[in-house]
Amino acid sequence: MDIKPAGTLVVLGNGPSLRGFDFERLSGVATLGMNAAYRHWDRIDWRPTHYACLDDALIETHKSEILRLIAEDKISSFFLSGRMLELEPGLADHPKVRFLDEFVPHWLKRRGQNHGLTFIDSDAFRTGQDAFVTTGAYSVRYAAWLGYDQIVLLGIDLTYHGLPESEAIDDLRLVMTETPKHNPNYFFDDYQRQGDAFQVPNPESHDQELHIAAFEAVRDDFLREQVPVSLINANRLSRLNAEAILPFAELGSLLNEASLGAIIVPLTAGEQDQALDNLWLWAQPAFSPFLGAAPKRRPDLVFVCNNAAAAACEKRVRAFLTNEPVLRDCFDQVRFVTLDLSGDADIYRRENHGPRTNQGFRAGPNNLFFAAMDAVRGHWGHALYIETDCVPIRPDWLGQINRHLQGAEPAWVTGSIYRGSDALGPREKRHINGNAIYATSDPAFQQFIDTVWRPRLAALVVEHPEMPFDCVIEALYEKADGRQGDDDADWRLMRAISHKFRYSALIPNLTGDTASLHMLADQLQELIGASPESCIVHARRLAALIAPLRDSGSKPSIIELLALLREAADGLPPRTPASQHRRRGQHAWTVARVRQGLARRLPPLRRFMD
DSSP states (O other), rough: OOOOOOOOOEEEEEOGGGTTTTTTGGSSEEEEEGGGGHHHHHHHHOOEEEEEOOOOOHHHHHHHHHHHHHTTTSEEEEEOOOOHHHHGGGGGGGGEEEGGGTTTTTHHHHHHGGGOOOOOGGGGGOOOOOOOOHHHHHHHHHOOOOOOEEEEEOOOOOOOOOTEEEEESSSSEEEOOOOOOOOOOSGGGSSSTTTTTEEEEEEEGGTTTTHHHHHHHHHHHHHHOOOOEEEEOOTTSSSHHTTTSOOOOOHHTTTTOOOOOEEEEEEEGGGGGHHHHHHHHHHHSGGGGGGSSSOOOEEEEEESSSSSSHHTTHHHHHHHHHHHHHHHTTTTTTEEEEOOOOOOGGOTTTTSSSSSSSSSSSHHHHHHHHHHHHTTTTTEEEEEEEEEEETOSSSSSHHHHHHHHHHSSSSSSOOOOOOOSOOTTTTTTTOSSSSEEEETHHHHHHHHHHIIIIHHHHHHHHOTTTOOOGHHHHHHHHHHOOOGOOOOOOOHHHHHGGGEEEEHHHHHOOOOSOOHHHHHHHHHHHHHHHHHTOOOEEEEHHHHHHHHHHHHHOOOOOOOOHHHHHHHHTOOOOOOOOTTTHHHHHHHHHHHHHHHHHHHHHHHHHHHHO
16 A cells, blocks of 8 residues: 555544535545444445544444445545454455554554564554554544645544443443434434444543543644644534644635635615626626636525515526526526515615614615525525625635635624725724625524524614614624623623624725715725725625626726726716717726826836836
């Protein structure tokens, strides 16, 4: 068996945290699975790269199935207890099988030498704690011996509960008297079946902490022997995390996975044309969601409509995407979620006055937001929530958001403070705009929505009917009284969750009504050059120019959009293809002014502007 550096390997335990896990996420990634998990692999037609079983009782129970896995020739290597040799001596010379006895002097002397095995000296197996042998921990040692330099642990929970369906054979072995209807110890219920024998997971001889001690020994031994391996736990629910035994990182970031699972567009009937204009813009190379191939895990595109009138554009949207296959391939599913909002539940009074209702002046947008959070509940990854007045300003904007999420500390909400020039009240000045990235797949965030965000908004709009959903967090800060310390429940809450709300340059909020168009153009100009992290802007008046850009016949680019913004500021009528020739001089002057403005703000780029 050749040994060479092999990059990342995921060691798959069989704990309950793995329930519902999509094994396709590991396609193309080296993996090591263990013990009786083959029962699940058979159902989903999946195999790991490597397999391990070091439990003598499990070897005896599952011998024929392990032999079947070897005969299939789909798994690259097997790491087995020497008990398998006692049952199948012919495996001693099998090129794909390695035995625990080859690496551990105690077992080599006691058992392995009888079958012709010789000692393999490896830093990864050197330990002063020979008694702490478990399949999970020694699979890590085996992976290091194979040459993997980043070993990721997944599904290793290290929490065990006694089962009424099992009984003792002796002090170290148990047997299942029946197949449990629910097995709390594993990620599928019939992992253990009637007649299966297995070793006591945490015997009294190890103070019922054998598995924890085995992983602590791996950590300590690797450090002492300077084994060149990065060992990372990717399971939040593991005791390895709860007891700070190993560092934690999200699996997605370790595997460089796409982190964005959905793009959510809230929609009303009056926004249908803008939504189609936006799709047209996204189909242009200068505004494409991805440059190059879309990620393996593509986000869904989800339109959340306030009622059937808004959803009436579904056929137009699907027809447009059918005719734009490059844009369509940026997304997995395209979904329409239709609500039945009407009356008080669908109100939106931007002017913030009029007869009061029990849901406030912004009930429509508020209800759309919470429905959007519900629409992707349980879906993988984060969700980007963008209203129709959000405009990408660079190509690969979804790619850029994915890259940010892969490297960022996890947050529930990532968005922008208001960066425009309009005057704001005290509650609005620090709020994170609702056009943002939300950790919708995080159960803790969904619980926060259900128990805090939604009910607090319902209470706040009684006194403050103008309250939008995205100002609730700031209202909670306002209400929390830090002077009371732990006696103030709101202060305790905000202390615990504040780090989950993150300002970011990704989606600057420039929307507003009072600043001049020239001022908005200047802000956008500066943003494009000075903030390369920014990839989408929330700017209603810029979004309104997408249709004129589409009608103008000009080559779509952010520079052209800025030129249109300047022309609108100067009072020029909208362009048409027929007017292009007449306006060429004016247009050239306008574009030149945009370029000059960029050059003034970015001296190093002047030579490219000439």
